[in-house]
Amino acid sequence: MDALISRIKQDGTVLGEDILKVDSFLTHQVDPVLMRQIGRAFAQRFEASGITKVVTIEASGNVPAAYVAEELGVPMIFAKKAKNVTMNDELLTAEVYSFTKKITSVVQISRKFLSAQDKVLIIDDFLANGQAALGLIDILKAAGAEIAGVGIVIEKSFQSGRSLVEDTGIPVISLARIAGFEQGQVIFREADL
Amino acid sequence: MDALISRIKQDGTVLGEDILKVDSFLTHQVDPVLMRQIGRAFAQRFEASGITKVVTIEASGNVPAAYVAEELGVPMIFAKKAKNVTMNDELLTAEVYSFTKKITSVVQISRKFLSAQDKVLIIDDFLANGQAALGLIDILKAAGAEIAGVGIVIEKSFQSGRSLVEDTGIPVISLARIAGFEQGQVIFREADL
Numbered sequence: 216m217d218a219l220i221s222r223i224k225q226d227g228t229v230l231g232e233d234i235l236k237v238d239s240f241l242t243h244q245v246d247p248v249l250m251r252q253i254g255r256a257f258a259q260r261f262e263a264s265g266i267t268k269v270v271t272i273e274a275s276g277n278v279p280a281a282y283v284a285e286e287l288g289v290p291m292i293f294a295k296k297a298k299n300v301t302m303n304d305e306l307l308t309a310e311v312y313s314f315t316k317k318i319t320s321v322v323q324i325s326r327k328f329l330s331a332q333d334k335v336l337i338i339d340d341f342l343a344n345g346q347a348a349l350g351l352i353d354i355l356k357a358a359g360a361e362i363a364g365v366g367i368v369i370e371k372s373f374q375s376g377r378s379l380v381e382d383t384g385i386p387v388i389s390l391a392r393i394a395g396f397e398q399g400q401v402i403f404r405e406a407d408l
Numbered sequence: 409m410d411a412l413i414s415r416i417k418q419d420g421t422v423l424g425e426d427i428l429k430v431d432s433f434l435t436h437q438v439d440p441v442l443m444r445q446i447g448r449a450f451a452q453r454f455e456a457s458g459i460t461k462v463v464t465i466e467a468s469g470n471v472p473a474a475y476v477a478e479e480l481g482v483p484m485i486f487a488k489k490a491k492n493v494t495m496n497d498e499l500l501t502a503e504v505y506s507f508t509k510k511i512t513s514v515v516q517i518s519r520k521f522l523s524a525q526d527k528v529l530i531i532d533d534f535l536a537n538g539q540a541a542l543g544l545i546d547i548l549k550a551a552g553a554e555i556a557g558v559g560i561v562i563e564k565s566f567q568s569g570r571s572l573v574e575d576t577g578i579p580v581i582s583l584a585r586i587a588g589f590e591q592g593q594v595i596f597r598e599a600d601l
Contacts, residue, residue, distance in 0.1 A: 300508050
């Protein structure tokens with residue numbers, strides 16, 4: 216997706232060996248105009264797929280996922296990282312290991328929002344080691360839902376996430392694919408959209 | 409805001425003495441159509457205020473805040489509850505006490521996204537004891553930004569948040585105001601919009 220790749224080139228910052236910082240438009244400050252374009256791109260790709268729900272994990276995925284859901288005319292669900300006092304329904308849970316934070320956390324979705332009749336599009340802001348996406352896939356499979364695909368805003372193609380997800384038979388559609396970093400510059404691969 | 413109040417009546421659940429559960433359209437599953445209406449309502453109220461940024465706290469505030477920002481044509485910033493590896497800039501922080509979780513957490517915004525030239529609209533999903541809003545106000549004041557108002561989706565008017573915010577001189581604009589709960593039903597006060 217050209218608008219996204221231009222924006223990464225313009226405003227992204229490479230930190231160290233393998234970290235891309237995009238806090239000025241995606242992970243801390245959010246550009247709603249770009250989010251709208253992202254929503255349209257995924258919706259166009261999946262408009263004939265009969266999607267009934269868009270699912271993400273809080274928090275950076277929430278806005279792109281909501282725009283995709285709005286464009287597809289379906290609800291968005293964000294998996295929660297912490298249980299709160301209102302979560303008194305049956306929960307579907309998965310353990311997600313974070314390589315950057317080096318901790319395992321439990322993510323959860325109320326079972327009542329998912330059923331075997333659902334066809335789900337997973338959306339997330341980043342795909343690196345794939346642990347978050349695999350956790351969501353576990354939860355959705357436990358609900359018996361069909362998973363149409365995993366839509367990613369920025370994929371770090373030099374890490375194992377994409378192949379781990381594809382090994383489950385679920386297609387990955389990434390708007391920007393990063394082959395690596397060279398001297399502080401981002402090297403892109405051809406994106407899926 | 410009539411569409412929101414109807415939705416709370418239809419899909420909200422009262423838990424115990426003072427908890428309203430709206431996980432089917434706001435805090436876990438999200439209805440983008442309602443979020444768009446919420447965005448329009450706040451944008452209409454603040455369109456002549458010269459807002460330059462919309463600010464919220466992750467995660468349930470992110471989607472309504474993004475829609476307000478899109479309608480106003482400005483960026484949205486979500487304060488982060490946990491520091492991550494990419495947050496290597498100077499941070500503005502505030503301690504926020506949660507009465508429901510009984511813990512104090514630190515919320516943070518990178519200073520580079522805020523300046524004394526900014527006029528900010530704070531958006532959040534709930535206003536109860538006001539600690540989250542007061543934390544954001546502290547951060548924005550530390551940046552020298554002007555605060556045009558605090559826009560709230562659902563205000564629990566029987567708790568102290570609204571008066572604590574108004575005591576700082578900043579107006580509170582709530583789309584739904586809850587006077588209390590009686591026999592599992594929500595009793596509304598007149599809303600601000």
